[in-house]
Amino acid sequence: xxxNRRDFLxxxxxxxxxAAASVASAPATALAAGENASPSPHxxxxxxxxxxxxxxxxxxxxxxENDVPEGAFRTHVSVYxxxxxxxxxAVAMLPRLCNHCDDPACVPVCPVGATFKQEGTGEVLVxxxxxxxxxxxxxxxxxxxxxINEETQVADKCTFCVHRxxxxxxxxxxxxxxGGARNFGDLNDPESTVSRLLANNEVAVLRPExxxxxxxxxxxxxxxxxxxxxxxxxxxxPFTQLEEEHA
Amino acid sequence: xxxxIHELVGANHSAVxxxxxxxxxxxxxxxxxxxxxxxxxxxxxxxxxxxxxxxxMLSAVTTGLAAPIALLADLHEPNRFWHFYAYxxxxxxxxxxAWIVPSYVIALIAYAWAAYRPELxxxxxxxxxxxxxxxxxxxxxxxxxxxPAIGAVAALLGVAVLTYTGAEIFIIRARPLWNTPLLxxxxxxxxxxxxxGVMLVLNALMLRDKALEISLNRYLLVALACxxxxxxxxxxxxxxxxxxxxxxxxxxxxxxPVWHSVATWAVLAIAIPFAIALVKxxxxxxxxxxxAIHAAWMFRWTVFxxxxxVPKVGSGLYDALLPQGLHSLMGVIGTFGLWIFLIxxxxxxxxWTRAGIPGTTAxxxxxxxxxxxxxxx
Numbered sequence: 001x002x003x004n005r006r007d008f009l010x011x012x013x014x015x016x017x018x019a020a021a022s023v024a025s026a027p028a029t030a031l032a033a034g035e036n037a038s039p040s041p042h043x044x045x046x047x048x049x050x051x052x053x054x055x056x057x058x059x060x061x062x063x064x065e066n067d068v069p070e071g072a073f074r075t076h077v078s079v080y081x082x083x084x085x086x087x088x089x090a091v092a093m094l095p096r097l098c099n100h101c102d103d104p105a106c107v108p109v110c111p112v113g114a115t116f117k118q119e120g121t122g123e124v125l126v127x128x129x130x131x132x133x134x135x136x137x138x139x140x141x142x143x144x145x146x147x148i149n150e151e152t153q154v155a156d157k158c159t160f161c162v163h164r165x166x167x168x169x170x171x172x173x174x175x176x177x178x179g180g181a182r183n184f185g186d187l188n189d190p191e192s193t194v195s196r197l198l199a200n201n202e203v204a205v206l207r208p209e210x211x212x213x214x215x216x217x218x219x220x221x222x223x224x225x226x227x228x229x230x231x232x233x234x235x236x237x238p239f240t241q242l243e244e245e246h247a
Numbered sequence: 248x249x250x251x252i253h254e255l256v257g258a259n260h261s262a263v264x265x266x267x268x269x270x271x272x273x274x275x276x277x278x279x280x281x282x283x284x285x286x287x288x289x290x291x292x293x294x295x296x297x298x299x300x301x302x303x304m305l306s307a308v309t310t311g312l313a314a315p316i317a318l319l320a321d322l323h324e325p326n327r328f329w330h331f332y333a334y335x336x337x338x339x340x341x342x343x344x345a346w347i348v349p350s351y352v353i354a355l356i357a358y359a360w361a362a363y364r365p366e367l368x369x370x371x372x373x374x375x376x377x378x379x380x381x382x383x384x385x386x387x388x389x390x391x392x393x394x395p396a397i398g399a400v401a402a403l404l405g406v407a408v409l410t411y412t413g414a415e416i417f418i419i420r421a422r423p424l425w426n427t428p429l430l431x432x433x434x435x436x437x438x439x440x441x442x443x444g445v446m447l448v449l450n451a452l453m454l455r456d457k458a459l460e461i462s463l464n465r466y467l468l469v470a471l472a473c474x475x476x477x478x479x480x481x482x483x484x485x486x487x488x489x490x491x492x493x494x495x496x497x498x499x500x501x502x503x504p505v506w507h508s509v510a511t512w513a514v515l516a517i518a519i520p521f522a523i524a525l526v527k528x529x530x531x532x533x534x535x536x537x538x539a540i541h542a543a544w545m546f547r548w549t550v551f552x553x554x555x556x557v558p559k560v561g562s563g564l565y566d567a568l569l570p571q572g573l574h575s576l577m578g579v580i581g582t583f584g585l586w587i588f589l590i591x592x593x594x595x596x597x598x599w600t601r602a603g604i605p606g607t608t609a610x611x612x613x614x615x616x617x618x619x620x621x622x623x624x
Binding site: 054056071073076077078079080081082083084085086091096105108109110111112113114130131132133134135136138139140141142143144147148153154206207210224225227228229230231232233234235236237 | 249250251252253254255256257258259260261263264321322323324327328330331333334335336338339340341342344345415418419420421422425499502555556557558559560561562563564565566568
């Protein structure tokens with residue numbers, strides 16, 4: 001499977017040059033190669049923060065692809081200004097989404113088994129027809145990656161665009177990533193781009209102390225952003241704003 | 248290293264557990280702890296404890312019936328409540344709660360029915376308009392020697408309710424304010440503050456029994472002392488860093504002036520009724536009761552709504568501590584309204600002031616069933 005937008009465009013180029021494989025068959029070929037390396041693919045994402053420009057194309061494409069209601073996000077890019085020892089400020093981007101953890105905190109708390117980890121590929125998904133909308137999974141997720149969809153009234157979250165990946169396509173956010181920062185693929189395949197990125201770069205995950213073993217990895221992440229960010233917020237509820245002004 | 252971070256773009260997360268959840272945790276804790284206060288009279292058969300037992304039974308039943316309604320209202324898909332039973336998950340405390348709560352409510356109703364059965368049967372004996380109804384309610388009998396056994400089962404289920412509600416919150420590692428080991432004990436002790444507060448108010452409004460008021464104020468002193476002690480231990484563990492989770496919980500809110508106000512408010516809500524109950528336990532029941540109810544309710548609001556206002560990965564605070572709009576307010580008003588209706592219905596239709604020691608005829612002789620008098624006149 002093409003693992004980011006550039007690979008995807010490259011695969012289109014292959015087709016235009018008259019290669020035997022079509023775009024649709026390219027992922028199938030890659031998946032077949034993955035199957036040789038491992039019995040089943042295990043999907044993950046590697047986000048190269050050095051390439052993220054904070055354009056929010058991923059945010060918008062996710063909303064369009066998944067019909068995310070207003071005011072909620074399956075993914076978005078947090079943007080921070082970091083000032084160290086009074087020096088010039090640096091701007092840091094941090095795309096956020098469900099980490100599709102290997103030991104997800106949201107799964108065991110679900111009282112009806114609506115949240116589950118997909119066997120084999122490993123996406124953490126929600127069975128909307130079973131979910132009762134109790135919100136327990138939203139509380140348990142250490143990444144604020146879940147919400148109750150106001151239109152469906154059930155738990156909602158990033159699915160790694162499972163409806164696209166199962167058809168051999170990339171997740172919408174990966175396909176639209178302008179800088180090629182988002183990479184998606186099979187972590188079990190040592191030849192995949194995500195595996196190579198993990199092998200050749202120093203990577204970090206969000207909130208490792210939670211021991212959820214996330215499958216979203218970051219290259220070039222400032223450790224000050226790895227957990228709850230101790231800083232001034234972009235959004236301040238009215239009552240806290242007043243208090244802070246008086247303080 | 249000096250570090251300043253400003254979040255330029257972030258997302259706000261609204262509270263998923265709405266004020267109905269606060270109402271549920273308040274009412275169910277008040278019910279279970281009130282039930283414990285019925286035990287001396289109706290399980291241990293101590294006649295001196297009857298006035299307390301009757302008032303506690305009224306409190307336990309009315310709050311116990313209103314609580315599950317509030318819980319159901321907090322589900323975003325309430326018509327799917329049957330999924331809890333069709334798809335039971337042993338790993339989820341909430342799933343266990345789905346079995347524990349109805350079991351508790353059924354046992355509570357059975358316990359109250361057993362305690363009042365002789366009085367219900369008595370009302371069914373006379374020739375009056377609704378005698379048939381009371382004959383039906385008493386199942387055409389007046390024996391209730393089995394009340395202590397049902398009461399013991401209900402009490403065990405009350406313990407299960409308090410255990411599951413505490414554990415359900417405590418296991419959420421993602422929220423440090425909820426993950427502190429003392430939280431289940433704090434919910435337990437503030438539950439007693441809630442039920443005693445309810446009984447003080449009901450006594451002041453309906454019975455005006457001064458001896459009972461003094462007795463309840465003394466119980467309130469003990470409960471508030473336990474709450475204060477646990478609060479002090481919580482702060483000690485947080486400030487010294489002896490418990491990293493407590494320290495993280497304090498750190499997550501310490502920088503916000505609004506939380507300083509909340510802490511001051513909480514201390515006053517404990518200290519003021521404590522001082523009043525200590526200095527003047529007689530004649531102050533309405534005041535101490537109302538403040539006690541407020542303290543227990545506010546503790547839950549702070550834990551549940553305040554806890555949801557703390558971002559897990561972002562900066563600042565979300566809107567949850569004081570959510571805007573009529574929708575949230577209606578959850579609080581509606582649930583309290585239901586509870587008040589249940590109190591009115593219970594005190595009107597059930598001869599609650601006449602319940603005696605189970606298996607004896609040691610009830611109070613006066614006949615105060617207002618419903619019957621009104622029907623006869």
